[in-house]
Amino acid sequence: MRKYKLYIGFLLFCxxxxxxxxxxxxxxxxxxxxxxxxxxxxxxGKYWFNINELNSSEVSFSLSYEGFETHTAERIxxxxxxxxxxxxxxxxxxxxxxxxxxxxxxxxxFGLEQEDVAAAGIVRDEFRITYSIxxxxxxxxxxxxxxxxxxxxxxxxxxxxxxxxxxxxxxxGTLVLEARAPNPQNPNER
Numbered sequence: 001m002r003k004y005k006l007y008i009g010f011l012l013f014c015x016x017x018x019x020x021x022x023x024x025x026x027x028x029x030x031x032x033x034x035x036x037x038x039x040x041x042x043x044x045g046k047y048w049f050n051i052n053e054l055n056s057s058e059v060s061f062s063l064s065y066e067g068f069e070t071h072t073a074e075r076i077x078x079x080x081x082x083x084x085x086x087x088x089x090x091x092x093x094x095x096x097x098x099x100x101x102x103x104x105x106x107x108x109x110f111g112l113e114q115e116d117v118a119a120a121g122i123v124r125d126e127f128r129i130t131y132s133i134x135x136x137x138x139x140x141x142x143x144x145x146x147x148x149x150x151x152x153x154x155x156x157x158x159x160x161x162x163x164x165x166x167x168x169x170x171x172x173g174t175l176v177l178e179a180r181a182p183n184p185q186n187p188n189e190r
Contacts, residue, residue, distance in 0.1 A: 035068075035071075035141055036065055036066065036067045036068070036070075036071040036073060036133050036135065036141050037065065037066050037133075038063065038064075038065050038076055038131045038133060039063070039064045039065055039066055040061045040062070040063060040129075040175055041061060041062040041064070041096070042059075042060070042061040043060040043061060043062075046058060046059050046060040046061070047059060047061075047177065047178075048177060048178045048179070048180065049102075049103030049106065049177065049178070049179040049180075050103065050179075050180075050181070050182055051103070051117070051122065051123060051124070051125070051179045051180050051181055052181060053103075054102065054103030054104040054106075054107065054114045054117065054179070055102060055103070055104045055114060056102070057102065057103050058100055058101060058102045058103070059100070059101050059106075059177050060098070060099065060100045060101075061098075061099055061175075062096040062097070062098055062099070063076060063078075063092055063095065063096060063097045063098075063099055064095045064096040064097075065095060065133060067135075071133075071135045071136075071137075071139070072135060072136045073095065073133050073134070073135060073136075074093065074134050074135060074136045075091055075092065075093045075133075075134050076091070076092045076095075076097075076131050076132070076133050076134075077090075077091050077092075077131060077132045077133075077134075078090050078091075078092070078099075078129055078130075078131050079129070079130050079131065079132070080106065080109060080127050080128070080129050081127065081128040081129075081130065082106075082110050082125065082126075082127055082128075085110060086130075087109050087110065089109070089129065101177075103179055106127050106177070106179070107179075122179070123180070123181065124178070124179070124180045124181075125178070125179040125180070126176055126177065126178050126179065127176070127177045127179070128175065128176050128177075129175040129176075129177065130175075
């Protein structure tokens with residue numbers, strides 16, 4: 001039994017010795033490229049469409065970008081999606097740009113009138129706005145992925161080619177605009 005204890009002790013001693021031999025320089029951190037993100041400053045209360053009043057309810061936000069002192073945007077192309085269908089929404093070349101869209105205009109981009117929405121019995125819907133940024137050097141940032149664009153190890157900056165919106169609403173990601181009835185408990189939606 002003593003022989004086994006000595007053998008196990010020797011193995012533990014050797015394993016501890018080998019773990020100390022890892023050279024610090026052999027551990028490489030990934031080389032991240034600093035990216036660029038679009039910024040949407042949404043006007044208070046203008047972040048959703050009232051499904052019952054599509055002609056008068058509107059979404060309004062100021063579009064700009066954050067290049068982290070590395071990139072300058074030449075243009076931002078916006079795209080709007082409803083379900084699996086995506087259509088171009090507009091191209092913006094001066095920043096900040098003020099964008100206003102009524103619910104009726106949003107549905108018209110997909111060939112639907114307010115009467116079509118009512119006839120289809122839609123009570124809740126959503127539109128997703130994504131974008132593609134072209135920098136002055138010709139680089140295009142147009143891919144989307146939550147886990148690829150925030151790197152806390154590099155000054156907490158958004159990095160890489162995975163573009164997401166940064167908004168003044170909680171969280172970040174694809175800009176989602178809801179079409180629904182007002183929430184009576186929310187003072188911005190009365």
